[in-house]
Amino acid sequence: MIHRRWIALLLLAAASLCAQDHVAILGALVVDGTGAEPTQQNVLIRAGRIVAVGAEIAIPADARRVDARGQTLLPGLIDLHTHVPYSAVTGVSGDWGKNLKAYLYSGVTTVVDFGTYPETFEPVRRLIEQGVWIAPRVNLAARLTTPGGHGAEGGRGDFFSQEVTTAREARAAVRRVLPYKPDVIKVFTDGWRYGAAPDMSSMTEETLTALVEEAHRHNMKVLTHTVTLAKAKEAVRAGVDVIAHGIGDAQADLELVRLMQQKGTTYAPTLAVYEPRQQRTLAPMLSELLEPAARKLLEAAAARPATAVTDVPRARRWRILMENTAALRAGGVSFGLGTDAGVTGTYHGWASLRELELLVMGGLTPLEALTAGTGNSAKALGVDADRGTVSPGKLADLVLVEGTPHKSISDIYRIRSVFLGGREIDRASLARQIGTSEPTPIPARKAPRMIADFQRSDGRTNLGSLVVNSTDSGHDNSKMLYLRTGRKGGNYALTVVTRLGEKDKPFAAVNFPLSPGAIEPVDVRAYRGVRFDARGDGSYRLLAVTRGVRDQAHFQAPFRAQSKWKNVKISFDSLRREETRLPASWTGTDLLQLVFEISGPASTHGWLELDNVRFY
Secondary structure, eight states, X not given: OHHHHHHHHHHXXXXXXXXXXXXEEEEEEEOOSSSOOOEEEXXXXXXXXXXXXXXXXXXXXXXXEEEOTTEEEEEOEEEEEEOXXXXXXXXXXXXXXXXXXXXHHTTEEEEEEOSSOGGGHHHHHHHHHTTSSOOOEEEEEEEEEOTTBTTSOSXXXXXXXXXXXXXXXXXXXXXXXXXXXXXXXXXXXXXXXXXXXXXXXXXXXXXXXXXXXXXXXXXXXXXXXXXXXXXXXXXXXXXXXXXXXXXXXXXXXXXXXXXXXXHTOEEOOOHHHHSOOOOOSOOTTGGGGSOHHHHHHHHHHHHSOOOOOOOXXXXXXXXXXXXXXXXXXXXXXXXXXOOOBTBTTOOTXXXXXXXXXXXXXXXXXXXXXXXXXXXXXXXXXXXXXXXXXXXXXXXXOEEEEESXXXXXXXXXXXXXXXXXXXXXXOHHHHHHHHXXXXXXXXXXXXXXXXEEOSOXXXXXXXXXXXXXXXXXXXXXXXXXXXXXXXXXXGOEEEEEEEEOOSSSSOEEXXXXXXXXXXXXXXXXXXXXXXXXXXXXXXXXXXXXXXXXXSSSEEEEEEEEEOSSOEEEEEXXXXXXXXXXXXXXXXXXXXXXXEEEEEEOSTTOEEEEEEEEEEEO
């Protein structure tokens, strides 16, 4: 009898799940992502996928019915060029969780992120899988550039962008990142700085060709930072999959058009990041995607008197970008959607919708722009087998819009519903979570006592995180080397040497993330401070980096080291805020990494040795 009762309950639960599993979107005008003219259809979803599309399809009695008459249904948008960890508003934190929500709110169900490095891939994927971050489908890129090239000037160290000069180095760099399972490769091929700054180095065609061949051999697409006509031709000949910026130095010619058609290269011009910004008020919908600090800064900027735009190189580049959009469209080149969102003024989620408008301003029809942001981008990314179009078998990543965006592209902002894998997203809840003053909560790890004793030979701490370097920014940055060296009795230490840059306040630093990629915070309330063995010549600083509401908060404390080893003890109470504008209190639950910094006069040398870095 009990056995039968359990069977009945299981059958009832299964029936309930089936009822929730079926969704029928009825009477929508369907823009299917292929470029075909829209028609009124019904769409049936089961188990997260589209199972039927048609004017006359059988709708299960237990299906949830969505009346979509008078609305347009299209595939979820795909943004091929984002920097999710970055804030588009200077002085405000870059919050992974909030920025990912902004994309979903805006109907962007797939993003390609160029803004992080491979150490972060595992925790980012895990936090999304566990539901800590509500997110679209995220494709993570490993970054490659040249010494002195764009992407290497941020002072973030050689861990952030692999630097290659030759074909041999390029192949080795691709193989080096394979254990992290990158979804795509991002390559900075072009050092032109738009006529507004000195040019950087560029990658040779031979090196790029080898890189692309190696990436394709491992089934990874290659997307590039390419901004000039000459380098675009080289990139296309090398076989890259997407030119992920606009050509802004010269008019596209017939040779480029023929090459792109022959190779099937997708063009994603990121007009949203290049658009001259004269707007003085918050755009519609944008305020829903901003946390309070960002909104306050933008409102303050809007209250100031507008100034005339006098940036001649920028104006010239914008004119050429728009002319090339029209020329490549006329030549039959395939367009994709990319924004460079996260760069200042290019807002997560909203910029993806703005890019569609700008593509239309550049010469695409509204339907062509929507196809660029859906089916074309899915094909360019190599995910068209399961997304990008409204057709049976595809993932039910869908957007319902009031109006007819295929006729009037501005209707794209009138989003009614967003579905990810057939599940409707609570957009109002996303807006509330984005609009909080606090960062997105991430569970803190418990901090073990020992951080790094350098007995491991793989460059990692005892916590398993990779020790990484950083310097002042720019290509005239400080130069440094850090390596594991021997001590007495079979022990090892970390040795750091540097030549400080020819600039004001140069520095070189070695960073100890307390979790892989310093994504997840750790809880250090069980300890009183940090202690370590040090040997050096002069004054240094220990920085404690936490998750702050205004960018990453830094605590700092000076210490001295001499030629003989010395044990240094720094209490948490003695750490001082580096930024006085940061909140005064610290809970001890949000520590991300420890940073040991060498600084001094320009063009001087420095060194520091460390061992047995631990909490006490």
